[in-house]
Amino acid sequence: MQEIVVKTREEQKQFIKFRKKIYKSNSSFVDNNLFTIKQLFSNKTCFADDKEVIPIYIEDDNFNIKCECIVVYTKKLPEYIQLCFFESEDNSSIAVKMLVDKVIQIGKKYGCTKLVIGLNGHVNYGLGLLNSHFDIKNSFGVSGNPSYYNKYFKELKFDEVLLNTYTWSGVESKVNRFSAIISKINRAYSFKILEKDKLEYYSKIYTDLNNKCFPGHRYYYNRTYKEDKEMLKEMLLFVKPESLIFAFKDDEPVAFILWYPDFNELVLQGEAFGIKTYFKNLFFNRKFEKAKIVEIGILEDYRKSGLAFGLINQVVLKINKYGIKKGESSWILEENVDSNSICKAICDDLYKEYVVYEKDI
Numbered sequence: 001m002q003e004i005v006v007k008t009r010e011e012q013k014q015f016i017k018f019r020k021k022i023y024k025s026n027s028s029f030v031d032n033n034l035f036t037i038k039q040l041f042s043n044k045t046c047f048a049d050d051k052e053v054i055p056i057y058i059e060d061d062n063f064n065i066k067c068e069c070i071v072v073y074t075k076k077l078p079e080y081i082q083l084c085f086f087e088s089e090d091n092s093s094i095a096v097k098m099l100v101d102k103v104i105q106i107g108k109k110y111g112c113t114k115l116v117i118g119l120n121g122h123v124n125y126g127l128g129l130l131n132s133h134f135d136i137k138n139s140f141g142v143s144g145n146p147s148y149y150n151k152y153f154k155e156l157k158f159d160e161v162l163l164n165t166y167t168w169s170g171v172e173s174k175v176n177r178f179s180a181i182i183s184k185i186n187r188a189y190s191f192k193i194l195e196k197d198k199l200e201y202y203s204k205i206y207t208d209l210n211n212k213c214f215p216g217h218r219y220y221y222n223r224t225y226k227e228d229k230e231m232l233k234e235m236l237l238f239v240k241p242e243s244l245i246f247a248f249k250d251d252e253p254v255a256f257i258l259w260y261p262d263f264n265e266l267v268l269q270g271e272a273f274g275i276k277t278y279f280k281n282l283f284f285n286r287k288f289e290k291a292k293i294v295e296i297g298i299l300e301d302y303r304k305s306g307l308a309f310g311l312i313n314q315v316v317l318k319i320n321k322y323g324i325k326k327g328e329s330s331w332i333l334e335e336n337v338d339s340n341s342i343c344k345a346i347c348d349d350l351y352k353e354y355v356v357y358e359k360d361i
Helices: 009-025 034-041 093-109 148-155 171-188 196-213 225-235 275-284 307-320 337-346
Strands: 002-005 052-059 065-073 080-088 114-117 159-169 190-193 244-249 252-261 290-298 326-329 349-360
Touching: 002 093, 009 034, 009 052, 009 065, 009 080, 034 052, 052 093, 065 093, 080 093, 080 148, 093 114, 093 148, 159 171, 159 337, 171 307, 171 337, 190 307, 196 225, 196 244, 196 252, 196 290, 244 307, 252 307, 290 307, 307 337
Parallel strands: 080 114, 290 326
Antiparallel strands: 002 052, 052 065, 065 080, 114 349, 159 326, 159 349, 190 244, 244 252, 252 290
16 A cells, blocks of 8 residues: 555546535435535635645555545644545555554644544634434534444544534424523614625624634634635525524624525535535525524623524524524533533534544654
8 A cells, every 4th residue: 555645636536526425325424524625726716825735645555536525624622633525435444554653744844733533724714523323314514424444543542522503393392492582682782694795704703703702612723714715605605694603782783694505405415515506505595404503602791691592583584584493503522511501502412423533742
């Protein structure tokens, strides 16, 4: 076996070809990351502006790829070398060990003290490998992977950081239990949605709130205006501006909530999210069955006010227009007590489990 550090266009093609092969053979999953990887290879994204990005694959003696990843290092998260966008064939423990050893070697060159697997460059691009419900199609924005991926890293004695998602149905009735709090919030705060013709203005608000709300969040590091403007501009190809809602207190932004329909409903299992999805959404006006609440950010001084319920109520008002009655939260770290408490108050059940793998190097 040998390691290939991807540099040529042909090697990039082989890297992508292997991803497609993995997803075709595991048709429960939709590849939500292929678009980002293609953008990286074509230098059409600012993803790498503050990062070192090194794609690698391991191939056998017959030049067949066995596993691959993209190694990411950023000075904004200097203790970690990241093994991102991991894919592998089954029964490839030797190749995976070889890949992990290569990433550790790279990390030591940058002075990193830890290796992390499941963080895709930044938490906004994904966190965690799927650790349950392997036979159910993944929703938009979260990973799907075969169970044997986890076997590799358990065998290598990685520490585990756990995450959960939650499901809900008939959320309106649950939110109505907090109607007194919501009425108070509605009197004290105003709510505004993202406006396309003011993308620069609202994307800066979004960046500033993220950077002020999440400095203590595991793996989070500050985003730039350029990154978030690019992300929101791409998001607006699919979602309506009302998917990003801001809360203002006396004309000052203090919180936001991001939600969207589950666009993976438009994608056949085993396929990748991409341009086909865009046209299906544009021309067929598909009615979605499920929505996702992706992110809630509230400045620390306002977290005890009940504002989270006011933001969720704003989402309920929006999804009611589309007849959406079911939903799913994005991943939440098991250690995040506040977010888990809110989900337990308005959701039905714990749903999918995810895990991030860490190792001291």
